[in-house]
Amino acid sequence: MGELKQVTLDASESSGFATTKLDALLGWARKWSLFKYPFVTACCGMEFMAVTSPRFDGTARFGAEAPRFSPRQSDLLWVVGTISQRQAPVLKRIYEQMMEPKWVLAFGTCASCGGFYDNYTTVPGIDKIIPCDVYIPGCPPRPEAVIDGLMLLQDKIARGDKTPGIVKPREDPASLVKLRLSKDSGQ
Ligand code: SF4
Numbered sequence: 001m002g003e004l005k006q007v008t009l010d011a012s013e014s015s016g017f018a019t020t021k022l023d024a025l026l027g028w029a030r031k032w033s034l035f036k037y038p039f040v041t042a043c044c045g046m047e048f049m050a051v052t053s054p055r056f057d058g059t060a061r062f063g064a065e066a067p068r069f070s071p072r073q074s075d076l077l078w079v080v081g082t083i084s085q086r087q088a089p090v091l092k093r094i095y096e097q098m099m100e101p102k103w104v105l106a107f108g109t110c111a112s113c114g115g116f117y118d119n120y121t122t123v124p125g126i127d128k129i130i131p132c133d134v135y136i137p138g139c140p141p142r143p144e145a146v147i148d149g150l151m152l153l154q155d156k157i158a159r160g161d162k163t164p165g166i167v168k169p170r171e172d173p174a175s176l177v178k179l180r181l182s183k184d185s186g187q
Pocket of ligand 1: 042043044080081082108109110111115138139140141
């Protein structure tokens with residue numbers, strides 16, 4: 001008969017393992033069940049509708065389709081369009097009313113940095129008022145860029161990463177300009 005060995009579990013090791021697994025499970029569940037609060041103020045709203053339409057299917061397949069029109073039931077604030085100084089306190093209030101954990105997407109150049117509205121009435125980016133997790137540049141951003149932004153956010157949620165991220169263009173804009181110029185000149 002072989003020797004019997006007593007196996008003991010190190011309590012600290014097992015609880016660390018369980019916590020890591022639980023965090024991973026929570027991250028996975030959260031990233032696929034986002035409840036959006038759309039704060040739509042300007043022309044980017046047209047592209048927001050395009051993203052959510054069946055043609056691009058930019059939210060439903062990511063578990064982020066259902067809108068909530070109470071900030072208390074939302075965990076993802078979509079800031080879509082230009083934010084004026086008069087709207088700033090309202091936006092801040094809405095953000096504060098959301099429960100933790102919560103995330104913010106800046107949809108378009110105006111929400112990200114104020115866009116070309118370099119004047120006293122426009123907030124030069126929502127991060128002057130509230131924290132922002134992902135910036136999606138573009139005037140307005142293409143639906144593909146918005147989908148990239150949503151996937152970037154999902155990745156951050158899964159990893160528990162709170163550092164802000166920015167969506168990079170899928171193609172180098174300089175190469176697109178060169179392509180257009182060469183087409184225009186018939187080369
Ligand atoms: S980024 Fe462009 S499209 Fe979007 S709100 Fe500003 S001006 Fe309008």
